[in-house]
Amino acid sequence: MRLFKKKPAKSIALASALAIGATLFGATLSLQADETCQSPYMAKIVGQEDFVYVWTLGIEGMGDGQDKLVTVDVNPKSANYGKVVDSLSIGGRNEAHHSGFTDDRRYLWAGGLDTNKLFIFDVHSDPAKPTLHKVVTDFVEKSGGVVGPHTTYALPGRIMITGLSNNKDHGGRTALVEYTNEGEYIATHWMPTDQNLRGAEKTGKYADGYSYDVRVLPRRNIMLTSSFTGWSNYMMDFGKMLQDKQAMKRFGNTVVLWDLHSKKPTKVFDVPGAPLEIRCAWQPDHNWCVTTTALTSKIWLIYEDQQGEWQAEAVADVGDASKVPLPVDISISSDDSRLWVNTFMDGKTRLFDMTNPHKPKQVYEKVIGRQVNMASSSWDSTRIYYTSSLLANWDKKGEDNEQYFKSYVWNGEQLVEKFAIDFKALKLGRAHQMRFGAYSLYGQVRPEDRQTSIAGLDTTGK
Amino acid sequence: MTRADKKLWLVLLFTILSVTMASAGTEEIGGDFTLTDHNNDTFRLSQLQGKLVLLSFGYTYCPDICPTELAKLAVVFDTLKGESDDLQGLFVSLDPDRDTPAVLSDYVGYFNSEIVGLTGSEKAVDQVARQYRVKYQRNDKAGGGYSIDHSANLYLIDQMGELVVVIPYGMPVEHIVDVVRGMLSVDG
């Protein structure tokens, strides 16, 4: 699980002062930042993150109307703390949604659910100012018809991309697609269907062939995928869809278990009501992952039982299901004891005690805004960031359509707001996925530290 | 560049060099050296002529690598006990401040009585490390105390005092036994 050797906490702000194996136990102390929702293969930020990259959807008629990668400075020691320090427009509206780093964390891959483009940003050359390194425009053609590149998930030397739809009917049947870190197509892994279960066992009534998110537990050699809906639904007006009886039948009701190494499905579980985000436990003896169902408002536990068999179990309700609170993003703490669950409709973030993963209990809630989608927590669980947008045509309309990035600190009892950025006032657009950046990952020193520690040094070398 | 800049660059340059110089070089790796053994007697590598020497580096406060490596050495000795009397294990401390002969005596003695612990002045130890291209570095810890990062290969020196094999850290004990046995049968 460990790729980079870990750095001692004291040298956080500086380059790669890493303890080598001889000081292994010292190294364990220093891992205290970074998001908890990333691939376990990925290099991790130690200490304070410097930036949050917000993959943002352009709004027609607002600013330049384009999708953009917005960089927010989140280091309290920085003069720019709490400010947008960069905004990189990438052309057109693509239904910007999720993003993820490569395993060496030098590049950020961000997908467009509508136009099926993959935008690959260089975040290592200057973490304060990402650049667009490469655009992949032939994802659909190369993958054999997969539409809606969603999760971009780091595997060793490559990226696993979940599709949401296809180019035949814009429905929910789809596949996982593998790309190399260099942006070259490798393979398509179609989801199991009734016609072709691909060796998987259909454990219940459903094998819909849908997909959404992907996570892995390498030490158990398993991969899990969840299921959402096809292009027609995720792109259409939310209110219109709720009233469309046909459209509402086109949601995923499955979680698929895969053999990670061979990328072959082994079990299809019934998890009705659109299971979305998946998070796997971090602790070495926790063989479980969780997901929440958007439409049926439940937390589901996917776990390995004492016989070594994987099972799916509904373990808790999220709010009042009859009010359709719509659980969206979730965030697990690095010790697996807590789970943040955001509910879009009531704009709440809810904290669940996961000490017994079979019996999660809500212990705290707070309204973040009129609508809320994404949550990203630092590794030490003290900092948590929120954004507002779900999908361009699913976001609330009019006054309720707040678009923001908000930074909170969790003090053990409550969330305390540190700052908020109004993405509409800045004419940026709809704020969606957040990813953390840091100078320390690339052996770089924060510009401010360069000046303070090296007094009078002309860094240009003239 | 201002004068202050230059000064700083020099300092940086020096620190970088000081690390790399400690181990780099075009001269042959290995060779004789003089240190103090765990009985507080002067020790020369060349006094072991005729014996196959297993040389390792570490320090007694070392939390994991050194004990595992020494435990491996102990297994090698136990396994080959009946086959040869011409084996000698050496453990050179890279932490002479803390590792006095007495401390070393307790430490290596715990693993195997055939292993000799070696220490010396900081300068003397550093010289040996350079000869064998061992990299090490002292790291102060936030809460006081320090650890020493170091490379942990095993050096096999034949009966003529020539370094013949370097076994990379991470190789299992079976392999070490096989190589030692192989060397004994070829050369001994």
Add this chain to the structure above:
Amino acid sequence: MVFRFFQPFLIAAIFVTTVDANSINPSVISAPGYGELAYKLPEIGSYQLPPLGEASNGEVLIAEGEQRTLYELFNGKYVLLAFIYSTCSDVNGCPLTSHVFYKIKSAMQRDQVLASRLKLISLSFDPEVDTPSVMGLYGNNFRYAGSAGEWQFVTTASQQSLDPILKSYNQVILRETDSSGRTHVGYSHVLRVFLIDPEKNIRNIYSVDFLHQDLIINDLKTILQQAQRSGETIKLATASQQTSRLSKPGDNKLGYELSDYVTDSQDLELRKGEKADLLSIANNPPLGLPAIPVPVDNPLSREKIELGRKLFYDRRLSLNDTFSCAMCHVPDQGFTSNELAMAVGIEGRSVRRNSPSVYNSAYSKLLFHDGREENLEQQAWGPLLANNEMANPSIGYVLNKIRQIDDYRGLFEAAFDGRSVSMETLGMALASYQRALVSADSPFDRWRYAGDETALSESAKRGFEIFTGKAGCVACHSIGERSALFMDDQLHNTGIGYRESMGFSPDKQPVTVAPGISIEIDRAIIDQVGEKPPTDVGRYEVTQNPHDRWKYKTPSLRNVDLTAPYMHNGSLSTLHEVVDFYDQGGVPNELLDPLIRPLGLSSQERSDLVDFMRSLTGSNVDTLVADAFNAPIGDVGEGDPSWVHGSEVEVR
């Protein structure tokens, strides 16, 4: 003095539990490579290891100090290549590589195939320390033990010759530096070990979690087996493809409202079909259909039909390359969309009406639900240019784009006597394909027009009597003596449109959230996330005649069983709901068509009517769908106008 030995461990343990209790770092756990694999490996040969790109070449020094290229070292073998440095001591770093390589080397002693086919190479990324002679000392390990198989230690002459190798293998090496600027003895890097085949393709990349000898050997044997079997066709374990299923939706949601719903999903990878002779189908329409009307200036030809078919499935014919005609007229969904009541267009924009089926559109004198277009040639441009459908900004934009797409080169010229793509020829080609999608010879046709009494079920026969008698459906869905189109090319007010424009929405709306689970959702919640629906006044929008308010075109009932949901707004999900609607006399309004009145049908009669409509499915629908599956789907590929794939992206 046991205590002395354990003390450091004790300190470590205390440290971990007190200081870092909340984030126990999983990295202290030794990598899987040090122990037994904790899971069962997939069977050898049961999975694929597609190439991950080419393994790069580079200049290295071997232990003897001589220069070689990596390719020379690969020497036509399978190669495991690891980057190491000899002073690396992170347990889960380079030593892990040594350990795992040793295990494989040991396996070579017992396994002749491994020993002869595989080679292990450790390449140092620290040329300063790791000189050829040091590499030699490593290599000497195997002079004395385990000589079978080859494990070579190599280095490079300098950092300059190393850098391109590191770059090409994507190995980022950072010299560790601490807060005082002091360079550390270590490097930080992402551990990657490469499995390379004799063709120099990288076949797998192993990181800490995957670096295990059993796994690597499993992969190697899998590749060896597949290389040996190459040429043999590998059969997918699949259910046998039943052609009769092609016309059914690939993602069938029949019965989703019920808790005993089970999925019946078809595999997209197996979605294949045979090309049909559409020209002869069009020239000799199936039993029950008259000859198709063909405009004098656009006679049918094989080339036009084929070109039209290609255009129909080409997603590049939209502003952002996401929409073809077939995205709304889906072949296995009755050439309409079973998945949506009302269509959505580009960027998810709302379309006000249900996608009509393309089947038998050859016979329609009025096109679109409001009948605003008169022939297929012209109709084609409507969706292409509609802002909420394919959203092309202009006619010229579409033509120019097609001119730039390589795979259209010469096709228009061949189909239209040398005429290139134009507003006219594009419409003609699309019209020709759609015109050929004629479908009949249904059980009804065989009973009615071929006198086959057994073709139609008794209930369908009773349904026919009601259809033509008590219910009076035939007044609009006409049936002739020698053929039947089941439409009248007229527009009628059934009250559906009136209800939608003038009616009031209930406070709560039942919404299906999972199979068999429906929730009554407050209107307020729906309004919060929904735009106000656009108005729709039907034929009036074309004629501006107040009498034409909420009039919509009569659709043909041929293949009606395949074209749910029904009515111009898709508001009725099933044929039963449609029959119930008419049985109740539609929705009363001052312009309600006088033919629509309460029918007083019994439940048996209603069911018979449905059975009759289900007997109208043509015998060639599977053939037409198979032909559609055979058509290429146009997506952005290399060289297309919208194609970008460089690393030189100029956006700012």
